Amino acid sequence: MSACPKHYVANDSETERYSVDVQVSDRALRELYLYPFERAVEAGAWMIMDSYNGVNGAAMSDNPLLAEPLKGEWGFDGVVVSDWGGVRSTAAAAGGTDLCMPGPPMLWGEPLLEAVRNGEIDESAIDEKVRRILRFATRVGALDGIPWPTLFFTENHARNVVRRLTTESMVLVRNDGTLPLRTGTAVAVLGPSAAEPRIMGGGSATVIPTHVSTPLAGLRAVLPVTHTPGVRLIEGLIPAPAELVTDPEIGTPGVRVRYFDGETEIGSRHRGSAHLVLLGDELATRATHMDMHARLRADVAGDWQLGFGGTGRVRLAIDGTEVIDENVTDAAGDPVAALMEPPQRSVTRSLTSGQQVDIRITIDVPEALPGLGVLLAFLLGIVRPQRPKDEEFTAAVELARNAEVAVVLVGTSEKIESEGADRTSLRLPDRQDELVAAVAAVNPRTIVVVNSGAPVEMPWRDDVAAVLLTWFPGQEFGDALANVLTGVVEPGGRLPTTWPATIADVPVLNTTPQQGVLEYTEDIHIGYRAWLRAGTEPAYPFGHGLGYTTWTSSDLRVSGRTASLTVTNTGNRTGKQVFQAYLSRPDSTIDRPIKWLAGFTAITLAAGQSRTIEIPLPRRAFEHWTSKGWATEPGSFNLHVGTSVADLPHTVTMN
Template structure:
C-alpha cells in the first residue's frame, strides 16, 4: 500500500497540504539540516513539526539494524541470486513482509534494498547481491520484494541508480552506455519498481554515466522524478554526495551519512546568495517528510501499514522453504537424486563448505544470524541415527587464518563460548568492559557505553582450547597495531593496514591479518591476550570527521596438509554409499568492494571433486556460491545442486532437496559460463567503463555470438517430467497448458520469450517477456495465463528519444529455459 501526496491518511484529508504546512514552520537552517544524515544510520529529528528520528538499515539478505552484533541477531534470508532463482513473485512478497517485520523489531524505518543492478558480467563482485542478468526478471522479482516490504509500512530503497554494475573503481568510473541499452536494460528494473511497485526511496550510485556522477545526474530530475513521476526521496550511496552541485533542483534529496557532508552551512549560504533556490530545499525536505509520513515517523500521521510480528517458527519455516525453492538442480544422471535414505548405510560429507556453510556475501549485505545450519548438520538431521556419516574437509580453500570458533574460547572468568573485551584510553586506563560471544566484532560510535573517540586500544582476553593436535596460527584481523600474548609471552607486535587503493569495505570482507604460530596438543589450553591499538589505524570510512568504526576478528586455525586432507576425503568417499561434496567460494572471492579475477573455485576444490568422483559413482556436488563458478567436472559426477548462499537454514534446505522432501524448485536467473572467455569487461580504461556489448549481455550475448554457456538462462531440472501441450495468445496474455507427466508432484517455471525474426529494428534473438510458477500433482494438467507487458514489444528510439513500436508479428516461445522452447504462437502488434 502506498499513497500520493493527496491521499487521506489518519483522518487528514490532504497529506500533501499537511506536510507543506509543517515545512513552513521550519527555518532555512532547520530544513537544510534535514537534508544530511544525523549519523551513519539515521536522519535528524525535528520536534518542531513532530518528526522523530528516522532510521535506515542495510539489507538485502536480512536487516542489520544499527549494529553488526551477535547480541541483536538478524534473520538471514537467502541471497538475492537465490531469491531470483525461485522466479516466484509470491514468495518474494512473503520475504519482503518478513523483512518488514525484522525492520520493525530492530527499529528500522527504511531498508536499503533491493539491489537491482544487472549481472552484466559474471566477474561482478557484488553479483550475489543482485538478481539477474535479465531486466524483466530483475524488475518482477524486485517489485515483489518492494511490495512485500512496503506492505508492512517500511520503506524500500531501490539501488544503485544506475549502471553500478562493477566494483572496480566503483567510486569514480564513468559508464559509457548507448541509450538503447541504458533504457532497455539498466534503467528498466528501476522504472518498473518505481512506477508499478511505487518504491518510496531510490539510492543514487557512486559512478558516473555520460560524464555526470549519479548524485548530480540530470537523469534524477528528467527521468526518475520527471518522466516516471517518482515522489519518494533520493538518497546518496554512503559518501557519494560529493558537492553542492547535487543540491540543484530535482537532483539529490538526502546526503548520507552525516552529520558532515558537502551541504550544511554551504547550502544555507548558497540559498542566501541566490545560487540555489529555497524552493529546491523545500522540495527535498518535502520528499523526506513524505517518506516519514508513510513509515509513521511524523506525529499525528499513522503509517500506511503495520508490519506483522513473526515468531521464530514462522521465520524458520519461510527461510527454509524459500531456500530450497531457489536451489537449482544442474545435473541428475540416471535419477541419482533424490537420494533414497532407506538405502544408505554410510555417507561421506566432504568439502570446505560442508561444516561451515557460507550463507551470505561480504560487505554491506552482511548480517549476524542467530544460527546457521551447516550442510553437515542438515544431512545429520535428515538421516536416521544408524546411518554412518563421515566428514572430511578436503583441504582449505584460502591462505587466510579463519575466525576462531567461539566454541573453542572461554572468557577469563570461565564463561564458555565467550571473550572478554576491554576498552582503554590513551593513558591505558580502563574505560569499559564487555563479554562477547563472537569473534568477528564491530563497533559504531560507542563501545560498552564509552565513546569510541575516547578509546585508544581494545584488548581481547580468552582461553583458547585446541580441538586437535597440530600447529596453529593464532592472531587477529583488522586495522591498527596488533600485539598478541600467548600464555603471557608476547608472540606478535605488528602494524596491520589495508593495501594502497583498497576499498574500505575490504575491512569487512577480507581484513588484513597478523598471526603467530604455536604447536598445541588436543585439549591443550592457551591464554590469549590480543591488544589492538586503534590510534594506529584509519576507521573513518572516507570521512575524517566521522566516529571510528573498528572491525576486528580474532583468528585461530590449525595448519593443515592439503595433500593429506584430500587423501582422507577420498578414502571416506571410497567407503561410503554416497559422497556429498560441498564446494564454494569465500569472502575473498565474492564481496562488495572488489570484482572477481577468476571464475574458478578457489583452492584445490576442482581436484577434490574429481578425486572423489573417481572412487564413488554416487558423488553429489552441492555448490555454495552466490554467483557463477566454473564446473569443469560436472559431467563426471552423478548430480550437481546449486544452493547459492541459502541463508541461515542452509543445511536443512539442502537436505530437503537431496533427500526428496521438496522439489529443487530453482531455475537459473543467469547464464552459467563454461569458460573465462567472451564476457564483457569490468575494467575501466582511463576511468571509463565502456558497455561496448550494447544490448547483448547474458543469454542475449551468447545467442548473438553463437556461443553456448555450460547451462543456459532459465535452466533447472526437477524430480518429475513436464509436457507442454498448448499456447495461444489472447487479450495481452499468453494462455498455456502444461501437464505433470511424471510420477510425483512437482514445480515448473514456465518461461515465455519473444522474438522478431523479420523485424527491421536491431534486437536480441529472443528476450524474456513473462513467466509463471506452476505446481501440479502427478498427471495433473494446469492451464494459466502469463501476462505480457506492452513495453516488452517496444524499443527505445534513440533518434526520437522515446519508446516506439515496430508494428508487425512477434513470435512467442514458451518452454523450460531460453534453450528449451517447446511451444510457439504469433502475436500481432499494432501502432497505438
C-alpha cells in the first residue's frame, strides 16, 4: 500500500477545474503551494497525483513543475499518476506524468506507440516511466518472487484506531463549562446530522464502510436520549442502514448481491452496505445483470419510501411483486456524478413497526470499459416516515425545552461540499440556523456539533453553551462523539483554518476564473495571514481549540533554532495542549506576512504536572524564495509563542 498525495499543484478551485490556468508567483508556489508536497516526498511518498488545472500556462499533466522541483531537486523517485482524464494528449507522454489514468488505451496506447516509432516522443522518456512503475510495483509487493511483510489487524483494532483519530481531530471552539456532560444527563439529540451524518467528502472521496456509528446511536449508548431531527437535510433516499436490513441467505445484517449471466447465477456475495460501487469488479465483467436482495425491518410505523439508485435498466420488486421497471438515465450527463450519486426511483408503502418487507433490485451490467472494467453503482434506499416540516421543527424545540441538555447536530450536504463545484455561500443549508436559535432560546445548555468539512457561518455561536467542530469524521463518528461529550477523552484538534463570523469578512473571497485564468493576487497572504493583514477579527482564529483542563506557560527561551517553554496543567484532569510558535519581521525589506507559523508541539500532561517542552524551528521558517533560490534575510526575527495565532503571550527576539 502506498500514500498518494494529491493534487499537484495549486488545485484550489473547482470552478472550471478541467481547464482553469492558475497564475501564481514562484515565491507563493515555493513557500506555500509546493511545500506540502515537498514534505510528503521527504516523508517517503511513493506516488503523487497531478491535477486537472494548469499552472502559469501549462497543464499540470505535462507541466515543467513535474521535473523541477519534484523529480529533480527533491529527488522524487516514485510514480506521478494523472487524475482520471487529466492527460489531454499523446504528446503529454514526453512530460512528467508516468501513469495515465483511468487507463492508457485512448491516448497512451496505440497512439503513443506510433508517436515513439515516428520519433515524436523519445523512447527514453517511456523507459523512465516504466522504471518508475516497476519500482513502485516492487515497493508494494506486486511483483512475483519479492517478499513483502503482511500486516494483520482485527476489526476491533482498526475501529479503535479510527475512533482515537476521530477524537483527536475534533475541535472544541466554545465551552461555557457545560462540557463534559455528567453520567445520566438527559439529552435531546436534534438536527439533521444526528441520524444521517456526513462521515466523508463527496465524489471521489467517497468510500462505503461496512459499519457506521451515527451520533444518535453513539449517544444513546451512554446517555438517556430523546430524538427528532427538527430539520431534514438529505433530500431523497439514503442507503438502508445495516441495522434495518438482513441478508436473506445467511440472516446477518447487510444485503445479498448476486451476479447472473442470462438466467445462470455465476456468483453471490454478502455485503455489509446497501450501497454498492463497482470499479473493475472481475465477476461483473462476466455478468449480464446483478441483483441486490434484502429483508427490510421497519423500525417505526408510517409511510416509507422504498427504492433504488442506479442507471440503465433497473427493476424493483417488493414482496415478490415488481413495482418499477425503468431504463434510468442520468439527466446531468456526468458519468462520475452518476457513479457517486446515481439517479433515484422509489415507491411509498405504509408499514407497521416491526413489519418485514422483501426487497430485490435487479440492474443490467454495462459494458466493461477498456483498461477499467465495469463501472457500476447502485443502492437499496429508504426514507423513513416524516412529519410535516413545521410540525417536525416544533417537535424538536419541545424536546429541547424538556431536556437537561440539547445537542444539535448541524452540517452541510453532499451537494454543497463535494468535488466538482465551489460553494457559493457559507450559510448552513435549510432551516438549521433557525433550529439552533430556537433551541437555544428554550434551553441555555445547548451544545452545537458542526458536521462540515470547511468553515460555515454560525450566527448563533455566542448564544449556545458549546460548539464542537467534527469535520467529516469517518465511520466511528458516533462513538467518538459520545466519548468527547461525556469527557472520556478530550477533543484533541486545533483549527487548521480561520472561521469567519460572516462571509463578508473573508479577506480572499473571489476565486472565480476570469476568461479561463485564476490569478492568485493575494500572493503569499493566504489563510490566517490574509486575516492578519486585513485586521478583521474572525469568529475563531487559526490554531484555536479548547480542552477540558487549564494551562499556564512561562520562561520562553531560544537556543539555536529551538524554542523551549515551561508549561503546567493547572486543571483537575489529564489534558492536551498545542503550543504554537510564530515568527514576525516588522522591519523586513521584503514583503512578509505580519506573522507566520514556524512550528508547534503537542503535549499531554496529568493534572498538576509541569514540563519544559521544545518547539523545533526549521530553517525554512526563516527563509524566503528569490529568483536565485532560498535566502535568509540577515538580522533579527521576533518569536511569538502561545496557543493560537491570536493568543501569543510570549515574545523573544532571535538574531
